[in-house]
Amino acid sequence: MGASRLIERYHELKAYLIWSDQDVQHIVAAASVLEPHLSLLIDDFYAEIDRHPNASKVIAGGAAQIERLKGTLLRWLHELFGGIYDAAYIERRWRVGWRHVEIGLDPVYVNVALGRLRLGLCRCLQENWKGEPRRLDMTIQSLNKLLDLDLAIIQDAYRAENIAQLQRAERLATLGQVAGGVAHELRNPLNVVKTSVYYLLNARNPSSEKRAEHLRRIERQIESADNVITALANFAKMPLPKLSPVSVASVVHDVLEMNPPGTSIHVQTDLPDSLPQVLVDVDQIGIVFGNLVRNARDAMSQGGSLGLRGREVDGGVEVDVVDTGIGIPPEDLVRIMEPLYSTKARGLGLGLAIARAILERNQGSLRVISNVGRGSTFTVRLIASLNDGAGT
Amino acid sequence: MTAPPGSKILLVDDDIDICRNLTDILTDLGYQVDAAYDGPSALDLVRKSSYDVALLDLKMPGMDGLELYREIKKERAGTVALIVTAYASAATTKEALMAGAWRVLSKPVNLPDVLRLVDQVLNQPLVLVVDDDRSLCANLWDLLRDRGYRVGLAYNSSEAVAQLRDAHYKVVLIDMKIPDGNGGEVFLRIREADPKVKTILITGYPLEMDDVVARVLAEGADAVCYKPFDVPKLLGALQTLAGPGGDAAKESASRNPA
Numbered sequence A: 001m002g003a004s005r006l007i008e009r010y011h012e013l014k015a016y017l018i019w020s021d022q023d024v025q026h027i028v029a030a031a032s033v034l035e036p037h038l039s040l041l042i043d044d045f046y047a048e049i050d051r052h053p054n055a056s057k058v059i060a061g062g063a064a065q066i067e068r069l070k071g072t073l074l075r076w077l078h079e080l081f082g083g084i085y086d087a088a089y090i091e092r093r094w095r096v097g098w099r100h101v102e103i104g105l106d107p108v109y110v111n112v113a114l115g116r117l118r119l120g121l122c123r124c125l126q127e128n129w130k131g132e133p134r135r136l137d138m139t140i141q142s143l144n145k146l147l148d149l150d151l152a153i154i155q156d157a158y159r160a161e162n163i164a165q166l167q168r169a170e171r172l173a174t175l176g177q178v179a180g181g182v183a184h185e186l187r188n189p190l191n192v193v194k195t196s197v198y199y200l201l202n203a204r205n206p207s208s209e210k211r212a213e214h215l216r217r218i219e220r221q222i223e224s225a226d227n228v229i230t231a232l233a234n235f236a237k238m239p240l241p242k243l244s245p246v247s248v249a250s251v252v253h254d255v256l257e258m259n260p261p262g263t264s265i266h267v268q269t270d271l272p273d274s275l276p277q278v279l280v281d282v283d284q285i286g287i288v289f290g291n292l293v294r295n296a297r298d299a300m301s302q303g304g305s306l307g308l309r310g311r312e313v314d315g316g317v318e319v320d321v322v323d324t325g326i327g328i329p330p331e332d333l334v335r336i337m338e339p340l341y342s343t344k345a346r347g348l349g350l351g352l353a354i355a356r357a358i359l360e361r362n363q364g365s366l367r368v369i370s371n372v373g374r375g376s377t378f379t380v381r382l383i384a385s386l387n388d389g390a391g392t
Numbered sequence B: 001m002t003a004p005p006g007s008k009i010l011l012v013d014d015d016i017d018i019c020r021n022l023t024d025i026l027t028d029l030g031y032q033v034d035a036a037y038d039g040p041s042a043l044d045l046v047r048k049s050s051y052d053v054a055l056l057d058l059k060m061p062g063m064d065g066l067e068l069y070r071e072i073k074k075e076r077a078g079t080v081a082l083i084v085t086a087y088a089s090a091a092t093t094k095e096a097l098m099a100g101a102w103r104v105l106s107k108p109v110n111l112p113d114v115l116r117l118v119d120q121v122l123n124q125p126l127v128l129v130v131d132d133d134r135s136l137c138a139n140l141w142d143l144l145r146d147r148g149y150r151v152g153l154a155y156n157s158s159e160a161v162a163q164l165r166d167a168h169y170k171v172v173l174i175d176m177k178i179p180d181g182n183g184g185e186v187f188l189r190i191r192e193a194d195p196k197v198k199t200i201l202i203t204g205y206p207l208e209m210d211d212v213v214a215r216v217l218a219e220g221a222d223a224v225c226y227k228p229f230d231v232p233k234l235l236g237a238l239q240t241l242a243g244p245g246g247d248a249a250k251e252s253a254s255r256n257p258a
Helices: A003-016 A021-050 A062-080 A087-102 A107-128 A133-202 A208-236 A248-258 A282-299 A351-361 B016-028 B039-048 B065-075 B090-098 B111-123 B134-146 B157-166 B183-193 B210-219 B231-242 B246-255
Strands: A244-246 A265-270 A278-280 A304-313 A316-323 A365-371 A375-383 B008-012 B032-036 B053-057 B080-085 B103-106 B126-130 B150-154 B171-175 B198-203 B223-226
Touching: A003 A087, A003 A133, A021 A062, A021 A107, A021 A133, A062 A087, A062 A133, A087 A107, A087 A133, A107 A133, A133 A208, A133 B016, A133 B111, A208 A351, A208 B016, A244 A248, A244 A282, A248 A265, A248 A282, A248 A304, A248 A316, A278 A282, A278 A375, A282 A304, A282 A316, A282 A351, A282 A375, A351 A365, A351 A375, B008 B016, B008 B039, B016 B032, B032 B039, B039 B053, B039 B065, B053 B065, B053 B111, B065 B080, B065 B090, B080 B111, B090 B103, B103 B111, B111 B246, B126 B134, B126 B157, B134 B150, B150 B157, B157 B171, B157 B183, B171 B183, B171 B231, B183 B198, B183 B210, B198 B210, B198 B231, B223 B231
Parallel strands: A265 A304, B008 B032, B008 B053, B053 B080, B080 B103, B126 B150, B126 B171, B171 B198, B198 B223
Antiparallel strands: A244 A278, A304 A316, A316 A375, A365 A375
16 A cells, blocks of 8 residues: 555544544543553453454464564553654554454454453543543543554555455466466367377478478467467456447347358348447457357357347447257356356456457446357447437 | 278268268278267167177267167177267266277377277277176176277077177177076077177076086186176186286277377
8 A cells, every 4th residue: 555645544534534634632631640550451352362262363472472463462552652643653553454364363353352442441431530521531532432443443454465366366366267268269270280290200201291280380379479479468458449430230140141151150230321420449349249140250150130120229339149949058257258257168267358358448338148948139339429310 | 001901990970071081081981870860860879789889979869879879888898888969078088988988089080099099999808798697797898898898798598599690799798697698508698699608607507507607618618707796806807817907908999099
């Protein structure tokens, strides 16, 4: 966490609680009343922790560690009543929180432990107060504000560390997924290369044609391995879209030209001229529809029909890509747009992840419904171009 | 390393290049090789002829390598499967081995390893079990496969004769009571199909079958085993007639690396 953000936060919270110089004076005055009783309060604090296994289990070092911790708590209390709440103070408070996450203490124990300390301090003030009762009330109010501020900083540290832990776990999971996806796509070409090399090195009577054939094969497979890396790299750093108004019908037409679904698939397009033009990066949106059309084709290896139907919606255009293929089981449906998730024997599993990422950058969206055995409908939503009503 | 005459290998991979490469390498070594690019066409090949080894890619569109092996095993239980995969989880490997595949190999394949394994398979004696009791066949398959024998299964005498025609079996285990004819006739048909093959008779009815068993033994059957099996005795008879199973072959292979 950046120190400046933390200080800013602290000041904001101080303002929220109406913390003033008067509060500082109250606290400093309370310090002299409390000082003789602090070590008793600390003993009570650790005696209580000892009665709660879920709290005490994080103290692994026995009596010696408890003695050290008592010293730490005493310093913490001295600082609390020191009257100087500067950047160094905030930083130390934040570290207290962070340290408690690190040792694995459930945050509820931080709350209740601080609550117990608060009770002890207030009771101690009440029992030993020699001044005006009205001033006692104000002092207790100031003490509560100060403790609330401390608690807020500690909880902030908890949240920051928890987020960091989650991100570490997610990074590891992603790495595993990448390893699996890349392994498939790279080891197949490597397998061909390796066996061709073996043949070239070991065959007894290879003709010159055979040798040339294997060398060409090696070259081709290196190319295909390289394409895998390129696809991954492109996905990782997708360029910003260059938006321009285009007609959906012409995009779809080009996509079908480039990705013919095959003779066993009946294609039906319904993209009326009345549809408004959409504002998209035409190359990127071509990739989206290309991926959807190829997926639809793969889902209908036994043939079927592919529908591309557009309609105007509020501020945009929606295009359904409808297939009558094998459909997607619910457990896959929630994951198909994750990068490197694939249910096919070949392919990296980037098609839908790329489609979704592109659409997000083009202010569009992608959704899907599917019935196993009946087919799937992917709906692409795009924004309409404002400077023009009807299509070209 | 040269292939023993007539050894046949089936390659199945949806990657045509890898099929071509392995075909080149194995053909160069003298193996007979057939390749298929998907499960159903591989099964067509398996129905037409018998293979010693099937090298199967695990991840293929449609029928995957493991499903394919389960089908192959129904048709030709004596074919030994090596499954090849780019990314095997422990669970996948376990499932493949449970289904009876012999080894799971990772891509890119190490050719010397593959060739050594193929060589080992060819050194595992082929044993044919002729019995209409499918559970018993399955048990014998597991038991004998574990001891390093390749095990073909035939559920009646016609299947047995067809199998003997397609592959070089060393020993046939014959159940003396199967639906299409009594054990004595089955024995004669098997003898006729392959005069050199050794035979072990299996019978669960020592008393009522005694006459038949005695007669068949007199006609040249090599041994008799009674149900329920005395397993060490059965293995002893097999070892005498077929030679030691593949475990011994494996040991000698590791002592004399190719």
